[in-house]
Amino acid sequence: MKNLSPVTRALAAIAFGAAIFTCIGAVYNQFSPGGALSGTWNSQNVNVAAGSPFITGTLPAGNGGTGSAFTQFSGPNTTVKTLTLPNANATLLSDANAVTFAQGGTGLASAADDTTLISSGSAWAATAVPSCANDGAHALVYDTSTNSFACSTLTGGTTGTFTATFTTGCTVNPTVTISYAIAGSVVSVAPQAAGNCATSNSTQFSTSTGDMPVAIRPARNVVIPFISVVNNGAPVPGCIEFRTSGQIVLDILTAATMACNNAGWTAASTKSVFNQFQGAYSYPLN
Numbered sequence: 001m002k003n004l005s006p007v008t009r010a011l012a013a014i015a016f017g018a019a020i021f022t023c024i025g026a027v028y029n030q031f032s033p034g035g036a037l038s039g040t041w042n043s044q045n046v047n048v049a050a051g052s053p054f055i056t057g058t059l060p061a062g063n064g065g066t067g068s069a070f071t072q073f074s075g076p077n078t079t080v081k082t083l084t085l086p087n088a089n090a091t092l093l094s095d096a097n098a099v100t101f102a103q104g105g106t107g108l109a110s111a112a113d114d115t116t117l118i119s120s121g122s123a124w125a126a127t128a129v130p131s132c133a134n135d136g137a138h139a140l141v142y143d144t145s146t147n148s149f150a151c152s153t154l155t156g157g158t159t160g161t162f163t164a165t166f167t168t169g170c171t172v173n174p175t176v177t178i179s180y181a182i183a184g185s186v187v188s189v190a191p192q193a194a195g196n197c198a199t200s201n202s203t204q205f206s207t208s209t210g211d212m213p214v215a216i217r218p219a220r221n222v223v224i225p226f227i228s229v230v231n232n233g234a235p236v237p238g239c240i241e242f243r244t245s246g247q248i249v250l251d252i253l254t255a256a257t258m259a260c261n262n263a264g265w266t267a268a269s270t271k272s273v274f275n276q277f278q279g280a281y282s283y284p285l286n
Contacts, residue, residue: 118147139185139286158182161192162213164248169205169265170197176207180216182285187216189242190280200232200269204262205250212246220244222283223260225253232269242283 059065075081099105101123111126118127125147132140132151141152159181167173177192222242229238229250237253239260252264265271 120147158215160213160215162211164207164211166197166205167208169200169202169271171199171201172197180213182216185285186282187218187285188280188282189216197271200265200267200271203265203267205265205271206262207248210246211248212242214246216285217244217246218242218283219286223251224281224283225258225260227279227281230271231264232266232271240281242281 058067058069061067076083093099093103093105098107098109100107106117106124108124108126112128114129114131115126116129117124119125127147127149129149130140130151132138139152140149142149159179161177161179163175163177165173165175174197178189179192180187180189221244223239224241225237225239227238227240228235229252230236231238231252237255239251239253241247241249241251241260241262243249249262251260251262253259254261254264
């Protein structure tokens with residue numbers, strides 16, 4: 001260009017500068033917020049819209065994305081929060097569906113009034129609980145075959161007898177024949193005949209577990225104090241227990257504490273079952 005005139009040199013320089021500027025502008029327009037860019041990055045199709053510096057394609061999980069164009073999270077603010085998820089394929093529980101039995105829920109989105117949950121072993125069911133008067137003539141019963149509740153009317157006037165054997169307290173186990181009557185939810189029992197305890201060999205005095213018929217076993221242990229018993233030939237205050245296990249226990253009433261002591265008998269003594277267990281006694285079934 002040294003042989004060119006000054007004017008020609010100036011025009012050539014201007015043209016060269018304009019070409020460089022045009023090239024720079026084109027590159028800037030492709031890689032800046034002012035332009036648009038599209039192509040493949042890491043085997044993923046990506047697009048940058050004109051005027052936007054952000055990738056509009058979906059990033060896979062391996063590249064820090066969600067792999068979905070329709071997922072977003074909210075909640076953490078101000079500082080970084082760590083949300084720990086299981087290292088396994090799993091379903092996130094939400095309020096979109098009822099949490100199932102296998103997931104630790106009930107599987108129920110709603111339930112009617114006066115229902116309770118009953119399990120079949122693999123699912124919960126909302127089971128209706130009927131209204132049942134607490135008047136001694138009715139009882140709420142549950143049927144395991146149908147998994148349902150019902151209000152049952154108690155039959156009054158049921159009577160019977162059973163034999164109780166005092167297996168603890170005597171060298172020879174005496175037996176007692178006991179009659180009973182059920183009126184509503186109240187049971188009355190009374191001895192009819194008795195054997196003798198010739199020699200006591202324990203500080204306790206009780207029948208075998210299960211001697212009482214199931215129909216007259218109370219819902220909770222019943223203790224009746226201030227009955228007359230005979231310990232080592234002498235009358236003393238005592239108690240009688242009717243237990244849920246179907247066992248009858250005779251106690252000594254400790255004067256100092258007024259508590260029934262089922263291990264307060266004189267170990268080496270004589271006593272009669274009939275003497276201790278006399279009269280009639282009533283208690284509630286529930």
